[in-house]
Amino acid sequence: MFYREAGDFKTSYAADQQTFPIKSERWLFWAFIAIAFLVVPFFINDYWNKAVLMPLLIYAMAALGLNILTGYCGQVSLGTGGFMAVGAYACYKLMTAFPGMDMFSVVILSGFITAGVGLLFGIPSLRIKGFYLAVATLAAQFFLVWMFNKFAWFYNYSASGQITAPERTVFGIAVTGPSTTPWATYLFALTFVFVFGWVARNLTRGRLGRSWMAIRDMDIAAEIIGVSPLRAKLSAFGVSSFYIGMAGAMFFANYLGAIEVTEAFGIEKSFLVLFMVIIGGLGSILGSFLGAVFLVLLPVLLKNIMVGYLGWATDLAAHVQIMLIGGLIVFFLIAEPHGLAQLWRVTKEKLRLWPFPY
Amino acid sequence: MNMHYSSAGGAHRDNLAKGETLLQVDNISLSFGGVKAIQDVSFDIKKGEIRAIIGPNGAGKTSMLNVINGFYHPQEGTITFRGKERRRMRPHVAAQQGISRTFQNIALFKGMSVLDNIMTGRMTLQKRNMLWHALWHGPAQMEELEHRAAVEKIIDFLEIEAIRKTPSGRLPYGLQKRVELGRALAAEPALLLLDEPMAGMNLEEKEDMSRFILDVNHQFGTTIALIEHDMGVVMDLSDRVMVLDYGRKIGDGTPDDVRKNRDVIDAYLGVSHDD
Numbered sequence: 016m017f018y019r020e021a022g023d024f025k026t027s028y029a030a031d032q033q034t035f036p037i038k039s040e041r042w043l044f045w046a047f048i049a050i051a052f053l054v055v056p057f058f059i060n061d062y063w064n065k066a067v068l069m070p071l072l073i074y075a076m077a078a079l080g081l082n083i084l085t086g087y088c089g090q091v092s093l094g095t096g097g098f099m100a101v102g103a104y105a106c107y108k109l110m111t112a113f114p115g116m117d118m119f120s121v122v123i124l125s126g127f128i129t130a131g132v133g134l135l136f137g138i139p140s141l142r143i144k145g146f147y148l149a150v151a152t153l154a155a156q157f158f159l160v161w162m163f164n165k166f167a168w169f170y171n172y173s174a175s176g177q178i179t180a181p182e183r184t185v186f187g188i189a190v191t192g193p194s195t196t197p198w199a200t201y202l203f204a205l206t207f208v209f210v211f212g213w214v215a216r217n218l219t220r221g222r223l224g225r226s227w228m229a230i231r232d233m234d235i236a237a238e239i240i241g242v243s244p245l246r247a248k249l250s251a252f253g254v255s256s257f258y259i260g261m262a263g264a265m266f267f268a269n270y271l272g273a274i275e276v277t278e279a280f281g282i283e284k285s286f287l288v289l290f291m292v293i294i295g296g297l298g299s300i301l302g303s304f305l306g307a308v309f310l311v312l313l314p315v316l317l318k319n320i321m322v323g324y325l326g327w328a329t330d331l332a333a334h335v336q337i338m339l340i341g342g343l344i345v346f347f348l349i350a351e352p353h354g355l356a357q358l359w360r361v362t363k364e365k366l367r368l369w370p371f372p373y
Numbered sequence: 374m375n376m377h378y379s380s381a382g383g384a385h386r387d388n389l390a391k392g393e394t395l396l397q398v399d400n401i402s403l404s405f406g407g408v409k410a411i412q413d414v415s416f417d418i419k420k421g422e423i424r425a426i427i428g429p430n431g432a433g434k435t436s437m438l439n440v441i442n443g444f445y446h447p448q449e450g451t452i453t454f455r456g457k458e459r460r461r462m463r464p465h466v467a468a469q470q471g472i473s474r475t476f477q478n479i480a481l482f483k484g485m486s487v488l489d490n491i492m493t494g495r496m497t498l499q500k501r502n503m504l505w506h507a508l509w510h511g512p513a514q515m516e517e518l519e520h521r522a523a524v525e526k527i528i529d530f531l532e533i534e535a536i537r538k539t540p541s542g543r544l545p546y547g548l549q550k551r552v553e554l555g556r557a558l559a560a561e562p563a564l565l566l567l568d569e570p571m572a573g574m575n576l577e578e579k580e581d582m583s584r585f586i587l588d589v590n591h592q593f594g595t596t597i598a599l600i601e602h603d604m605g606v607v608m609d610l611s612d613r614v615m616v617l618d619y620g621r622k623i624g625d626g627t628p629d630d631v632r633k634n635r636d637v638i639d640a641y642l643g644v645s646h647d648d
Contacts (some may be wrong), residue, residue: 028521029514217509221517222499224506229482229493236480239442241468241497241560250503298484 034216051205056198064197069270071311072204073262078291078303079208079215080258085289086297087219088251089231090140094152096284097159098256100276101129102263104169107178110191110268111171118183118190118268122207125264126257132159133256140248144234156285163276179273191268200269207261216300218254227251228298259288294347296354305355309347313340389455391421395596396441396564401450403436403620410436411447412620418564423590424598425607427631428617429641434600435477437617438566441598442474443467455563469497471563475553475570477600483542487552490541491527494559495520527555531585547578554585558593565589567599571606579603583610604642608632616641 023038025031035041059068077095084090105128109121136155140148163169170178182192189195190203218224226247229237238244267274274280287310295306314336321332351358389395396418403411411433418424426434439445441452443462451458454470473494482490499520505513528537531551536544541552550570557565570586571579583606589595601607607614608628616624616631618640624631631637 028518028525032517032521214507217513218503218506221506221509221513222496222501223503225485225489225493226496228485228489229496232482232484233480235444236476236482237493239444239464239468239474240493240556241465241473242493243463243465254503 032220034220048209052202052209056202059197059201061197064201065270066315067312068201069204071307072201072208073266073270074288074291074311075304075307076204076208076211076265077259077262077288078295078307079212079300080255080260080262081288082292082295082297082299082303083215083219083227083258084251084255085292086299086302087224087231088227088248088255090137090248090251091145091149092152092255093149093282093285093289094136094155094159095259095288096280096282097156098129098133098259099263099266099284100159100163100280101132101256102126102260103267103274103280104163104178104276105129105260106264106268107171107180108169110181110183114181116183118185118203121183122261122264122268126261129260129263130253130257133252133259134249137249137252137256140252141245153282153285156282160276160280175275177273177275178267180268183268191272193272195269204265204269207265211258211261212300212304215258215303219300223250231298290344294344294354296356299354299356301359302354302356305359309355310340313343389420391419391594393420394418394453395420395455396598397453398437398441399451399453401437401440401447401452403433403440403445403447409620411440411617413450414617414620414622415450416615416622416625418596418598419613420596421590421594422596422612423586423610424596425611425614426598426600426617427602427604427607427614427641428623431619432617433620434617435568436620438474438568438598438600441467441564442472442566465497468560471560472566473557473560473562473564474566475550475557475568477568477572479546479549479553481541481549481553481556483540485541486538487533487541487544487555488521488524488528488537490552491524491555491559492520494556495524497560524559527558530558530588531555547574547581550574550578550582551585554582554589558589558595561593562595565595565597567597567601569600569602571601571603579606586610 023036025036035044055068077099081092081095084092102125105125106121109116109124136152139151143151164176170176173179180191182189182194184190185203188199190199219227226237226242229240229242230244230247234244237247263280266279271279291306291310292303293306294309295304296302317336317339318332321327321335322329327335347355351361394417398417399415401411401414402409414433414437426437428434436445440447443464443466446461451460453459454472482493485493499516501513501516505511528534531554533548533551533555536548541549544552554567554570557567567586571582574582586597586599587610590597599611611628613626614624614628614631615622616634616637623640624634624637626634632642
């Protein structure tokens with residue numbers, strides 16, 4: 016009823032190709048963005064920022080990156096945690112080496128450094144595929160974490176082995192360090208996710224995105240059509256690591272402020288982001304966000320219900336929460352193996368015809 | 374219907390006149406370990422013709438196509454395409470030089486829409502790099518729209534307007550074959566290789582596909598090499614036919630010559646129904 020394409024005619028290919036072809040959908044999207052940018056910062060408090068919004072945005076960024084590699088290009092990676100660590104440590108080294116640099120540049124440069132490392136670990140993908148590649152990226156995960164522990168240069172020889180973000184600003188407002196305000200870090204992360212979410216959409220809808228998807232769907236046919244596997248796979252690794260690196264940098268600098276690599280960027284991070292991508296929907300930008308929403312918000316919600324509402328003991332709630340989330344993952348994957356994004360797509364197809372079945 | 378390729382991108386134009394040699398294959402031998410797939414085969418493809426390669430199963434027809442578009446590297450022999458000799462080449466380089474093909478068992482990108490599949494065919498003609506695509510608005514979008522217009526012409530030509538947004542994996546077999554032809558055509562190839570374009574089709578679909586192949590040849594002037602088992606189709610469509618058997622060439626010439634060739638009758642055609 017409220018979601019109609021009747022009367023919404025396209026008279027040019029440009030109009031036909033736009034991201035939200037249906038008017039109501041376009042309005043919904045921009046209203047949502049306007050609320051996120053203009054309304055939320057006035058009501059945000061420390062709890063919402065730290066427990067909900069920052070992890071949501073940062074994991075969405077990491078999921079975007081992994082979705083480009085795994086969802087669009089079909090290269091399974093278990094190295095996400097390792098690449099996030101590269102982003103975090105690159106960020107730390109840049110912040111301490113160039114104290115005058117503003118935080119925007121730091122995060123973007125960290126992304127580029129991670130992209131370089133990602134390219135390096137992407138080279139095996141030219142030879143090996145599928146599960147074997149996953150194992151190779153697993154090696155990246157363990158190697159990178161080991162490296163950041165082993166060489167004290169990476170954590171500036173600090174006694175604890177931790178890295179701690181000094182205060183850095185954007186337009187004179189602190190976004191890292193102890194004296195940040197919730198709205199500042201939130202807006203900082205939101206800007207990154209919005210801009211690079213849009214960039215991800217642009218990259219995936221054009222020639223480059225098609226070359227990735229061609230490699231994913233049938234690599235031999237792709238090559239015979241004129242896709243260079245080397246360029247397609249390495250560009251996917253590069254772009255993907257760029258996103259994951261920025262996510263790692265923000266995870267460290269804006270979100271936690273201080274981290275220890277084994278604890279923050281272990282293998283469970285890799286799996287968590289992979290689950291987000293699978294549950295959200297492989298090969299879908301929206302899916303990356305939905306996956307992050309699902310796996311970040313649900314635990315918080317369940318905890319609040321069980322501890323806050325029902326008054327259960329915290330440890331009991333924690334265990335029940337793990338079981339519930341596991342169960343829900345299985346349920347959603349059975350209900351829709353192509354993820355939440357596909358569920359949304361099917362819902363839209365149904366809404367289009369509602370209230371008629373067809 | 375008078376159609377031309379768009380001016381977008383660099384179509385694979387060459388200054389060869391119709392009837393000149395487009396592809397020359399000399400003394401190709403290909404073996405996999407002890408299996409000799411192709412033995413000392415030479416033939417040529419002239420510009421503008423429809424060239425059929427026939428032969429019993431396992432004769433080396435598909436291997437020959439794979440050699441032509443660089444997927445297999447023959448141990449001996451040379452291939453000269455548009456006057457340039459080449460020995461080893463990756464398939465995507467062959468694609469850039471203007472060779473495109475369809476596959477025996479459909480090789481569409483199943484997760485992509487029909488439109489995206491055919492757009493992928495124009496991969497080699499698109500030039501904008503990643504940074505322009507990240508921005509999208511501006512050069513990247515202009516280029517996409519130009520190529521979209523060219524692709525829409527192919528969609529019109531193949532009469533698949535209604536399914537352009539459908540994921541190709543959902544389509545019935547006959548339509549998938551047609552989309553695959555569209556994807557190969559989108560590259561504006563100088564040489565189009567069709568590996569059993571009519572396998573598994575019913576009579577009506579075969580008639581449609583034959584008509585499309587002839588139209589491609591007539592309207593675009595595209596040179597076509599095709600493998601097909603339906604002798605009626607092969608004899609009607611093609612200008613010249615090459616016959617392979619156990620990796621050797623046993624016949625080459627016009628359909629009439631080949632039909633009368635004793636070796637070909639013994640190896641493949643059997644006794645002609647007309648006699």
